[in-house]
């Protein structure tokens with residue numbers, strides 16, 4: 047453990063000295079471990095975003111297209127934490143339909159604005175400022191999260207929040223609507239959710255055996271289903287997802303969202 | 317500072333007490349198989365009669381019975397159909413789904429108290445009906461689509477003979493996202509909140525087996541209970557009484573012939589006591605309709621708009637005599653009611669029980685009202701019933717004002733007969749008894 051993480055764990059333990067302290071004391075360790083996970087993802091995100099935005103700025107469409115989906119994966123894995131900073135999440139990951147004028151809106155920025163340029167317009171024209179802004183936002187995000195003591199209920203709640211994300215806006219293939227790289231995003235969301243679950247799993251293994259098994263089984267279902275679409279280091283286009291597999295994923299996601307929504311309560315968090 | 321009546325815990329326990337009293341009364345009455353149902357409007361005899369405006373929230377229909385509820389049951393003001401895909405690839409998984417669904421529906425239709433959970437957990441119930449779930453005349457009807465059978469080797473041989481994927485009729489513009497499904501739930505209740513509550517309960521409780529595909533809600537206008545005599549049929553969004561000529565759902569013999577699949581029918585044995593259901597989301601071009609002369613509107617249907625009477629009758633329940641009008645001088649030969657039911661001996665086998673709702677969804681891109689008829693009908697033979705009648709209607713003058721956009725064909729499961737039984741049991745038993753395909 048790097049010293050900075052030890053420090054974070056210490057800060058967290060102090061933070062937890064409230065009424066819920068008894069119930070949450072057990073969480074100190076998983077949350078410290080999660081903080082490391084988040085740090086690593088952010089590190090990767092910064093490095094990958096650098097390469098991706100550089101390609102955009104160099105006008106290298108092919109490289110930019112290749113780097114888009116893998117770059118997003120580390121963001122998707124820690125999305126609930128990134129969402130603690132609503133302004134940054136909006137700048138980095140909002141979609142055209144968050145704005146009344148959709149793609150024409152000047153506020154439409156971030157990853158999906160670049161995706162729109164690269165795929166829908168097959169051009170990097172005018173994208174350099176968007177790329178710079180994205181890089182700056184991702185860097186700020188990294189800094190802010192490094193200084194943050196992660197609230198336990200946000201961490202634990204994140205497992206369900208990630209599934210809510212998939213259920214509400216991803217399963218339909220509308221997230222990466224220009225590039226159809228949604229399956230990469232799915233994978234990022236699932237990994238992020240599963241990570242949280244695995245970290246707290248030892249606390250529930252005895253008292254909630256059936257619950258733990260059901261959740262683990264559903265993560266397995268997702269893994270096996272997504273694995274069918276593996277393509278090199280990444281995933282095939284969302285269009286390739288069969289109707290049958292989409293239903294299986296939808297059902298697994300809804301069930302995970304439902305079950306994981308009880309995780310906070312089961313761990314005594316408010 | 318809280319006054320007594322404002323104290324939520326006090327009012328809650330009061331309501332619980334009231335509810336328990338209601339339940340024990342119900343246990344001796346409505347929960348038994350006979351439709352002891354003192355609290356529905358006594359004058360609403362036909363399924364499509366206008367519902368009583370004062371229908372009670374405590375009124376309930378028995379969930380268990382030979383046939384499922386929600387078909388010959390008088391139609392209340394609010395209706396909904398919701399189509400699902402079913403995630404169950406084995407007989408065991410399908411049985412577990414049927415059992416869980418039956419248990420939920422039995423609870424929802426009879427009402428009760430959801431369990432109180434630790435407030436650190438999400439509540440067990442959406443709470444939109446308050447802490448006590450009143451039955452509110454809720455009925456739940458479960459039916460199965462062609463795809464459920466077609467996608468499973470072990471169910472394929474058991475598919476009801478006439479069940480098929482709905483295909484396009486000449487005037488249709490079907491939207492894929494509003495069509496078909498493995499399983500359809502129909503909820504009907506006094507209030508739309510009750511049907512929405514039921515749907516949210518199922519979505520929350522059964523995510524591992526049911527994936528929502530589409531839904532459509534509808535309503536029918538309520539009327540104050542008629543002073544005496546028969547209530548009138550509710551009106552549809554074209555302003556006409558709809559349901560006047562429906563067969564009498566109170567006539568068990570007639571229903572056995574028109575609606576229910578019986579022992580002697582050439583259908584799989586498990587399907588006896590079930591029925592074919594055709595659902596159609598039919599948009600009405602109401603702006604255009606409202607610009608059509610009254611005389612023409614009446615000729616299109618073959619009935620008077622105000623009274624609903626056929627042209628040779630006085631009330632909506634009078635029966636037109638086409639034998640005396642062979643050339644269509646009184647009722648045009650292409651009038652909706654005449655095409656739908658020519659009333660000849662040979663067309664008697666094309667009867668169906670219609671139980672539709674009116675829907676209103678908003679405004680389309682052209683700025684026109686998106687509203688119409690959630691057409692639902694039941695028959696013992698889908699081909700002789702809906703399909704034949706719709707083919708006769710193809711090209712009717714009414715088509716100019718209609719656009720069918722969604723729906724599907726489904727097979728209504730036989731009823732669950734007691735708390736030990738469950739919806740779908742006969743099908744599961746048949747699947748287990750069949751030699752498994754390899």
Ligand code: HEM
Pocket residue numbers: 552554556557558559560561562596598599600617619652653654656657668688689691702705706709718
């Ligand atoms: C939006 C579409 C429709 C509207 C507005 C509509 C309206 C009506 C009206 C006003 C009547 C006369 C009153 C009555 O007996 O209920 C009627 C009768 C009837 N309709 Fe429709 N209808 C529609 C679609 C259909 C469809 C799709 C079918 C079946 C394929 C159908 C079958 C019948 C039948 C069987 C009757 C009774 C005829 C009789 O026995 O005299 N209708 N409809």
